[in-house]
Amino acid sequence: MSALNSHATGNPADASVAVRDLLIAYGSLVVLDKLSLDIPKGEFLVLLGPSGCGKSTLLNSIAGLLDITDGEIWISGKNVTWEEPKDRGIGMVFQSYALYPRMSVYDNMAFGLKIAGLPKSEIEERVGRAAKMLKLEPLLKRKPSELSGGQRQRVAIGRALVRNVDVFLFDEPLSNLDAQLRSELRVEIKKLHQDIGNTMIYVTHDQIEAMTLADRIAVMKGGIIQQLDDPHTIYNRPKNLFVAGFIGSPAMTFLNGKITALNGAPAVDVGGGVVVPLGRYQFEAGSSAPAAGTDVVLGVRPEHIITGSPADGTEDGRRFWTKGQVKMLEPTGADTILWTEVGGQNLTVRVDSDHEVALYAHFDFAFDLDRASLFDKASGDRL
């Protein structure tokens, strides 16, 4: 298990942030299990997972706000495991903004600098620069209670910004905002990262935020990093059933089936006489087609299904055509989700909203075999 949770790539002193064998346990309850991780300078890493997966715990231990049971934390080439949060060279932004309610916007941003004993001119210059960057200049004299949610979170970002640190930590910074502000600030954070190029570690349970912001995403569950990859790989080649099901909305369809042989090549029998050939499927390095009779799960994303009619007979090798009946329609505006059944199992298909489909109509559709995923049912791992 500990080997699974190791994503170290080199010397901890070379990374911007490095975590080595981090163990956090309360009695027998293990929250983070021997986690190792390297984050290169300037990377935007998103920690993504359901609540209770240990993502905030990991962030808080990097910040030094949590006593760790075992392991090391390295920031900017220095072992900071025993350092106070202020000495780690980090700035942090919290979900509840955590602005000092009795201080003005200016004082909120200047608080840490005053404690550090910086000269007044330096403080003014730094706060001024951050305020300009975040468009907070007209608000500097206001109290946090006189600001909107989005403005408050910008002040919180500004407070991290003025510290001139190498590493920014975000703990679900947008979760308290409404949908529109969330997407606005998401863009601002992305732009900020492009402009200043600092290392950023960002905790969220929102997969859209993760996909749009991240250079790399670490999908976590039960204190274990399930997959650490760039967003494209995470989306298209999920490592196991959990990652496949967690990422994507509407979720990936899972079809239970058994491995059989079709014309001498491996295929999946999903029931109801539907046998999907796996001739073009790219198996993971080191694994080959499992023995016939193995229970597997075929994962298909709703947008990787093509509707229409087979152009050249039944199959062009890349696609597998079959038929279904529309059981339910969910128009979302941009596109429409069709619910149908294949082999007695539910399947969702995403089609263009202009695509006219009647309820209970029969229609032809095809799996894109290059983009399907196959998992071992017993272990949940990608095959």
Add this chain to the structure above:
Amino acid sequence: MSALTAQSSPRGPKPKRLTPARVGLYGFVAMSCLFFLAPLYVMIITSLKPMEEVRLGYIFKWPDSPTIQPWIDAWSSACTGLACEGIHSGFYNSIKITIPSVMVSIFAGALFGYCLSFWKMKGSNFLFGLLLLGAFLPYQLFIYPLVRIYAWAGAYGTMFNIITVHTIFGLPVMTLLFRNYFSSVPIELFKAARVDGAGFWRIFLSVMLPLATPVVIVAVILQVTGIWNDFLFGTVFAGQNNWPMTVLLNNIVNTTQGERHYNIDMAATILTAAVPLTVYFVSGRWFVRGIAAGAVKG
């Protein structure tokens, strides 16, 4: 017109009507006010009567020849035991006791509540439970041991003695008040201050204490009235030179010899009660607001 309104379909604000239930309710409220204000009325007019009128026994009767002499006597010349100097020395003593006791006990309670909310160590909940237990034990239990301890330390019967006793006995409730308030403060605020480099005292003084203004006001009211009205600790621990107003008032009222000056008794009592009454009137609004601020998450 009203018949017309009643017949038309409901629209706009519902018309307010005086029902018998309302009349009864207001009547009850008015009678309750009279009932509770009557003693105050009797006290005030009695304190304005010369003794000849008091002796007649018409306690509700308006004074024929009002005088403020009883008030002057109560303040400066009524006999409190052997000395006949009124209760003015008690007034100053009470102030000297109340102000430091209130300040020290609130500061200590805020500090303890802050520690118990944000700097939890092993057994801090047990410690808090122990402190709460102290709030429920009767005071009388501690008097004899405390007298012996202070006497042994050579501090018995001094200003230091009475102030520390008030601080100790105020601590459980003050700690409870502040701990409950601070536990409603998001922990992220504390974390943010730590990332900003603030230490134990800086977070307490710059971030948490300014945030706790409503609780501080409640605490001031509770402690000022509690300590000002205290009689037991004052008699036992303050020492004769520092006796607070309540002790002197008792000595005036409970005299067993000579004539009873009811008018002076009444004046002295109102004088003694004036401070907590003023505190309530001035800060009642804040008091309610402070309690609400603790109840609703702020």
